[in-house]
Amino acid sequence: MASAVAGPEIERLILLLSKLPGLGPRSARRAALHLIKKREALMTPLTNALQVALDKIVVCSTCGNIDTHDPCTVCTDVRRDQSIIVVVADVADLWALERAHAVNSRYHVLGGTLSPLDGVGPQDLSIDALISRVHAEAVKEVILALNATVDGQTTAHYITELLQGANVKVTRLAHGVPVGGELDYLDEGTLSAAIKQRTLF
Numbered sequence: 001m002a003s004a005v006a007g008p009e010i011e012r013l014i015l016l017l018s019k020l021p022g023l024g025p026r027s028a029r030r031a032a033l034h035l036i037k038k039r040e041a042l043m044t045p046l047t048n049a050l051q052v053a054l055d056k057i058v059v060c061s062t063c064g065n066i067d068t069h070d071p072c073t074v075c076t077d078v079r080r081d082q083s084i085i086v087v088v089a090d091v092a093d094l095w096a097l098e099r100a101h102a103v104n105s106r107y108h109v110l111g112g113t114l115s116p117l118d119g120v121g122p123q124d125l126s127i128d129a130l131i132s133r134v135h136a137e138a139v140k141e142v143i144l145a146l147n148a149t150v151d152g153q154t155t156a157h158y159i160t161e162l163l164q165g166a167n168v169k170v171t172r173l174a175h176g177v178p179v180g181g182e183l184d185y186l187d188e189g190t191l192s193a194a195i196k197q198r199t200l201f
């Protein structure tokens with residue numbers, strides 16, 4: 001066990017930074033040192049930005065997105081297609097789809113996926129709110145943009161069942177060859193999904 005090389009305040013900063021995703025103890029130490037060296041240029045503005053975020057960030061009561069106002073920027077954007085709701089597990093997925101400019105519609109963040117092994121049931125996710133939205137708003141299509149994992153697909157099936165008879169088209173993301181992917185490097189599951197979901201050329 002390495003002994004501390006700095007005072008408890010700095011060690012605490014390193015410990016907190018090491019809890020961020022993608023930062024292990026070594027990189028947290030490097031980040032802390034960088035912040036300390038760039039005190040005026042980086043640490044002070046970062047401290048202010050964190051405080052503002054802490055004071056202002058709210059969860060959108062309509063879709064579950066994170067923003068500084070409720071309803072969020074996405075929900076209040078009238079240029080978006082109001083008839084399509086893209087269902088995602090997490091805010092990170094919503095942000096990923098927005099970065100890709102993949103769709104110009106609205107979203108619904110579930111807050112996770114069904115996972116019987118981890119004790120996550122329908123009541124733990126924002127599924128009831130989704131079904132209410134689909135019935136209350138003029139929704140024509142629900143796109144299930146969930147992970148291609150067992151939990152993701154279980155959740156997709158569960159929601160599809162609940163939406164039967166709701167007069168809405170339920171679609172899901174295609175599984176298959178990634179853009180720029182080489183067939184020889186793909187696993188058998190991906191290859192067989194790609195063959196099953198082949199499209200007309």
Ligand code: ZN
Nearest residue numbers: 060063072075
């Ligand atoms: Zn929203």
